[in-house]
Amino acid sequence: MWVSFLAVVLIGALVALAELVSRYRDNPAGALWSVPAAFYVGVNAGGAAAALWTVTQFGWTFGAAGESVTFTQVLVAGFGSGALFRSSLFNVTAGNQVIGVGPSAVLTVILSAADRAVDRGRARIRSRGVGEIMGGFPFERGADALFHYAVAALQNFTPAEVKVVEDRIASLRSGREATLPEQVKSYVLGLSLQALIGEKVLRELVESLRPAFEQAPPAEQVLLDALRANGKSELRKLQAMSGLQLFEFSRVLDGLVAAGRVAVDGGSGEEIASLAGT
Known part of the structure; x- marks a missing residue:
């Protein structure tokens, strides 16, 4: 019997590991190597063992016979414990919320808390790493x-x-x-x-x-970046933001307008430039 419980615990742990790996794909090993992750895996493994105990106590065979009964019970308990213990015996409506009453009420809270703890730990590591990289x-x-x-x-x-x-x-x-x-x-x-x-x-x-x-960006890119950052701009303000000399600014702007990348609207002295299509 202990072999069956060992097998079902391993299956339950593997299912939990797979869930964590699918959630934290940027660094699965880093997510798994933490106390909250170990707790999450432990709860799932314990749930699988409890499911097998329930199955054997009630004598559920799931249609199997002979030597295949134990094997079937282990597989069902290992892979189906999540569904069993996340189920509700009945639902209670409180306001606009439907609250499940049963094993799920406890297990969902425990697993969600562990999952959030893993996420918070990963958030600290990810933000620190991205700060250095970017x-x-x-x-x-x-x-x-x-x-x-x-x-x-x-x-x-x-x-x-x-x-x-x-x-x-x-x-x-x-x-x-x-x-x-x-x-x-x-x-x-x-x-x-x-x-x-x-x-x-x-x-x-x-x-x-x-x-x-x-390297210094080309003049065309300077103007486009200024328009992306500030939206529509008067030509005088756009020139000031770009830092280009008037002649260079006019040449670059005319080229962008001719290429259909920038649109200029308004009368003389009040012309407004914007990215084409915005």
Whole structure:
């Protein structure tokens, strides 16, 4: 009998480990090597053992017969303990909430608390690492390059994952996060990418891109960055923000307008420049 309980405990622990690995893909080993993670695994393993005890006490065979009964009971208890102990005997409606009464009421709280503790621990480590990696990285000039570099470097990005990062970059540029300081935007971008590619890959990609952004940006990029950061701008203010001489500013602006990348509206003396399509 002890062999059955040992096997079911191992299965329950493996199921918990798989859950944690799927949640913290940027550094699964780092997430697992913590006290909250050990507690999470222990609770799941204990739940599997309790499920096997329940199965044997009630004599449930799940349609098996002969020597396969024990094997079937171990598999069902090991892989099905989560469903068993997350179930509710009945539901109680309190206001707008439906509260399950049963084993799930206790186990869900315990597992959620352990999961949040793991997440908080990982948050401290991730934020510290991203602060070191993304420090000084220019968001406006480098976000697109880093994103496409990361997508090209890894072969298993799903369209949904790519869309999440694209939406985050768009929100940082023109959404509700657009007012954040540029360095904070770089940190947010780094955290978003790190969740998909991991800290080591992110560090290598950023370091390989830094030399390209340490050079002075071309005049066209200066104007585009100023418009992305400030939205629509009067031409006089835009020139001041760009730091370009009037002749150079006019030449670059005319080229961007001709290329369809910048639009200029308004009468003489009150002309407003904006990115095309905004």
